Amino acid sequence: MNNEKSRLKTILEIAIPLILANSFWNLQMTIDRIYLGKLSTESLGAAMAVMGVFWVPMALLQQTAAYVMAYVAQYFGANEKEKIGSSVWQSFYVSIIGGLLLLLFNLVSIDFFKLVGHSNKMQILEVEYYNAVAFSALPTALIGAISGFFTGLGRTKIVMSINFVGLILNFFLDYVLIFGNFGFPKLGIMGAGLATTLANFGAAFYGLSLVFTNENEIVYKIKSSFKINFDLIKQFLKYGLPSGLQWALEGMAFTVFLMIMGNMRNGEANLAASSIAVTIMMLAILPAMGVAQAVMTLVGQSLGNKEPDEAEKFTYGGIKISSIYMITMGISFFLFPEFYISWFENKENFILWSETEKITIIVLKVVAFFTLLDSIYFNISFAIKGAGDTKFVSIIALTLPWPLFVLPTFLIRNVDNAVIYGWLSVAVYAIVITLTIYFRFIQGKWKMMSVINQTKDKNS
Numbered sequence: 001m002n003n004e005k006s007r008l009k010t011i012l013e014i015a016i017p018l019i020l021a022n023s024f025w026n027l028q029m030t031i032d033r034i035y036l037g038k039l040s041t042e043s044l045g046a047a048m049a050v051m052g053v054f055w056v057p058m059a060l061l062q063q064t065a066a067y068v069m070a071y072v073a074q075y076f077g078a079n080e081k082e083k084i085g086s087s088v089w090q091s092f093y094v095s096i097i098g099g100l101l102l103l104l105f106n107l108v109s110i111d112f113f114k115l116v117g118h119s120n121k122m123q124i125l126e127v128e129y130y131n132a133v134a135f136s137a138l139p140t141a142l143i144g145a146i147s148g149f150f151t152g153l154g155r156t157k158i159v160m161s162i163n164f165v166g167l168i169l170n171f172f173l174d175y176v177l178i179f180g181n182f183g184f185p186k187l188g189i190m191g192a193g194l195a196t197t198l199a200n201f202g203a204a205f206y207g208l209s210l211v212f213t214n215e216n217e218i219v220y221k222i223k224s225s226f227k228i229n230f231d232l233i234k235q236f237l238k239y240g241l242p243s244g245l246q247w248a249l250e251g252m253a254f255t256v257f258l259m260i261m262g263n264m265r266n267g268e269a270n271l272a273a274s275s276i277a278v279t280i281m282m283l284a285i286l287p288a289m290g291v292a293q294a295v296m297t298l299v300g301q302s303l304g305n306k307e308p309d310e311a312e313k314f315t316y317g318g319i320k321i322s323s324i325y326m327i328t329m330g331i332s333f334f335l336f337p338e339f340y341i342s343w344f345e346n347k348e349n350f351i352l353w354s355e356t357e358k359i360t361i362i363v364l365k366v367v368a369f370f371t372l373l374d375s376i377y378f379n380i381s382f383a384i385k386g387a388g389d390t391k392f393v394s395i396i397a398l399t400l401p402w403p404l405f406v407l408p409t410f411l412i413r414n415v416d417n418a419v420i421y422g423w424l425s426v427a428v429y430a431i432v433i434t435l436t437i438y439f440r441f442i443q444g445k446w447k448m449m450s451v452i453n454q455t456k457d458k459n460s
Contacts, residue, residue: 007317011294015321017156018290021147024163026286028170028199030343032192033279035178037344041272041352043189044344046125048275049118049258054130055251057105058137061098064237064244065091066144070386071236072152073297074452077304083452084149085225088211090233091145094240099138106131118262125189132193139197139204146207151297158210166203173198239451242390246381246397253401254278257426260409261419269352270419273359277423280340281367284329288322288375292382299386308447315383315441322375330368337361359419366423370430377434380441388449389440396436404429 029051036043068091075084105112113126143162150158173195180186187194216222258278262271295318302311333340341360345353381393409422440446 004313004317007313008321011291011298011314011317011321014151014154014156014297015291015294015318017160018151018293019287020290021156021160021163022286022290022293023283024160024167026283028167028196030279030283031167031171031174032196033275034343035174036189036192039178039188041356042122042268043125045262045268045271045275046118046122047129047189047192048278049116049122049255049262049271050126050129050133053112053255054133054137056248056255057102058140059247059251060241060244061095061102061137061141062144062244063247064098064240065095065141066148067091067236067240067243067385067390068145069148069152069293069296070239070300070388070451072149073300073386074304074450076153077301078452080452081219082221084152085216085221085223086227086229086232087236088145088149088220088222089226090229090236091148091240092142093228093233094236095141095145096138099141102137103134106134109134116259116262119268122262122268128188128190129193132190133196134193136193136197136200139200142204143200143207146204146211149211151293152300154297154301156294158207162203162207162210165206166199169202170195170199235451239388239390242394243385245394246385246390249394249397250401253406256406257409257422260406260413261422264413264418269355269359272352272356273363273419274423276341276344276356276360277363277367279344280333280364281371284326284333284367285371285374285378288326288371289378291318291322291325291375292378294318295379296382296386299383303387303447303450304452311383311387311447315379318379318383319376322379323372326372326375330372333364333368337364340364362420363423366420366427370427373430373434377430377437380434380437384437384441384446387446388451389446392440393437396433400433400436401429404432 033044033047036047068087071087072084075081075087109127109130113123113130116123116126118126143166146162147159150156174192176182176184177187177191177195178189179191212223217224258271258274261274262268264270295315298314299311302308302314337360341357341364345357385393405422405425405428408425409418412418412421415421
């Protein structure tokens with residue numbers, strides 16, 4: 001019992017700063033949407049549709065770069081700290097190249113959003129927001145790599161401080177750029193995208209100043225290991241890309257899901273309600289993701305130290321913590337949905353807002369159910385990814401969402417209450433994917449995996 005308490009305490013010591021860091025990051029997005037909701041309900045729906053599109057390649061890049069966490073944790077656990085610097089540099093190179101490549105989509109954004117088929121007004125808003133927020137890809141990926149380095153070491157308070165800097169910058173820049181305060185031009189939805197970009201650049205530069213210290217050079221060779229190591233990059237991408245694909249593929253499915261919502265009867269209200277529900281859902285679930293990130297770190301360190309059973313116990317500890325938290329949040333969605341929805345209230349178009357509010361209250365009750373399952377899924381998927389079992393996670397992210405909630409939502413898009421049935425299909429998906437990942441976990445193959453051993457074999 002004492003060992004279990006000690007284990008839970010260790011998880012929380014690493015997780016609490018990550019919970020705050022994730023909350024700060026999501027608050028950036030929430031503040032954007034609250035401000036945009038005050039601007040217009042259409043701007044809120046357009047921003048959510050754009051972030052769905054942007055999140056697909058962004059998640060692939062950011063989560064691939066952040067996978068350096070597994071390398072850092074395993075090298076740290078194996079007491080091979082001098083090899084950490086080279087891994088971090090390869091993730092920086094992936095971040096920079098990927099961030100620049102993502103800007104190419106700006107060249108075709110007008111044609112793309114025209115194909116999506118939303119109203120002309122929505123298309124204009126979507127293009128303006130996308131072309132501005134796309135410039136945040138590079139700094140966001142760098143923040144992922146920097147956070148992966150410090151999280152892998154267990155120094156998560158630094159990750160929290162980096163995200164806090166981004167939050168404060170974004171809050172101020174949103175206020176001045178969206179509404180034109182303090183003498184700045186009123187840029188509306190474009191201002192929200194620019195605010196996100198500038199805030200993330202500020203946070204990235206702050207994070208880099210904390211990485212490149214003399215102390216980190218002495219212990220981890222962080223300054224002197226800048227040479228491109230193609231073998232290590234290849235090995236890094238072998239594990240990191242499937243890890244990133246998990247989020248990109250699920251994000252792609254969810255993006256299509258939201259687009260279907262926008263093309264239903266009463267599409268503007270359905271899309272706005274779904275946008276609000278997703279924003280609240282993310283605000284609720286990201287603390288559980290912080291616990292999962294702590295579990296991934298401790299699994300990596302335990303496997304690096306040849307203690308697979310300890311890694312398993314840390315995973316179950318993370319599930320216990322996350323479940324208690326998510327049950328509490330789910331109850332609040334049932335009892336006080338108006339509290340959350342009131343953040344986005346805009347009565348300029350009273351009919352649209354009234355319909356949006358009514359739909360959101362029902363959707364939040366569905367969200368309350370499947371976020372509990374999501375928290376379990378996060379902990380297990382992060383645990384086995386920390387070992388190197390990333391291909392399986394990407395395979396289920398590719399194969400399960402489309403038949404379980406995207407296709408069913410498309411098929412029933414013209415029936416009454418289609419938006420509610422669509423969200424219920426997401427709950428079915430949550431059940432299936434959680435059971436699938438759990439069966440993979442109890443098979444135990446991940447306990448025999450290691451990303452750093454294969455890297456050493458390759459370079460020997």
